[in-house]
Amino acid sequence: MTQEQLILRRLMLATEKMDGAYYLYSRKKGVKENVMTLLYALDDGEAHFQQQICRDWLIPKTTVNTNVKELVRDGYATLIPQTGKREKAIALTEKGRTYAAKILEHIYTAEKNALNRTLERFSPEFVEALDYFSDCLCQELDKED
Numbered sequence: 001m002t003q004e005q006l007i008l009r010r011l012m013l014a015t016e017k018m019d020g021a022y023y024l025y026s027r028k029k030g031v032k033e034n035v036m037t038l039l040y041a042l043d044d045g046e047a048h049f050q051q052q053i054c055r056d057w058l059i060p061k062t063t064v065n066t067n068v069k070e071l072v073r074d075g076y077a078t079l080i081p082q083t084g085k086r087e088k089a090i091a092l093t094e095k096g097r098t099y100a101a102k103i104l105e106h107i108y109t110a111e112k113n114a115l116n117r118t119l120e121r122f123s124p125e126f127v128e129a130l131d132y133f134s135d136c137l138c139q140e141l142d143k144e145d
Helices: 003-029 033-042 050-057 061-073 094-119 125-143
Strands: 077-080 089-092
Touching: 003 033, 003 094, 033 050, 033 061, 033 089, 033 094, 050 061, 061 077, 061 089, 089 094
Parallel strands: none
Antiparallel strands: 077 089
16 A cells, blocks of 8 residues: 555544444434434534535435424424525524533533544644545545546
8 A cells, every 4th residue: 555545544544433433422322323413513502404404514415304303393403484595494492402412412522522632742733634635525526426
C-alpha cells in the first residue's frame, strides 16, 4: 500500500469507529440509530425542515419521515406550519427535549471529554480539516453516476 492509501485507510477506520460507537450506544439505549441522530439534530433548540436534516445528516428522506412520524406520535416532536411553504418545520416538544436530554446526555459528555483529550494533543484545526475532507469526499463520490 502507498502512504496515501494507508492514510486513507486509517481515516476511514476512524470514521467507521465513530459511527459504530454511536450505533452501539443507541442500541444500548434501545433507540433506533436514526432516531437518535434525529434527536441530536433537533436538540439545538431550532426548528428544522426534513430536507435540511436529510441533506445535513445524510439520512434518507423516507427514514427521516418515518422517524418524525414516530416522534410526533409519541409526543416528542411537533410539526410547525410555515407561512407560504408546504413543508412544515419539526421541533422537539418539552417532552421531547427531556427525552433527548436523557438519551444524549452521556453522548455530549463523552464527546466533550474526547474533544478535550484530543485538543491536548492536536490543534482545533483538525475539525476544520475533517469537515473539509468530508465535503470533498461527498463531492467526489457524487461525480460518479
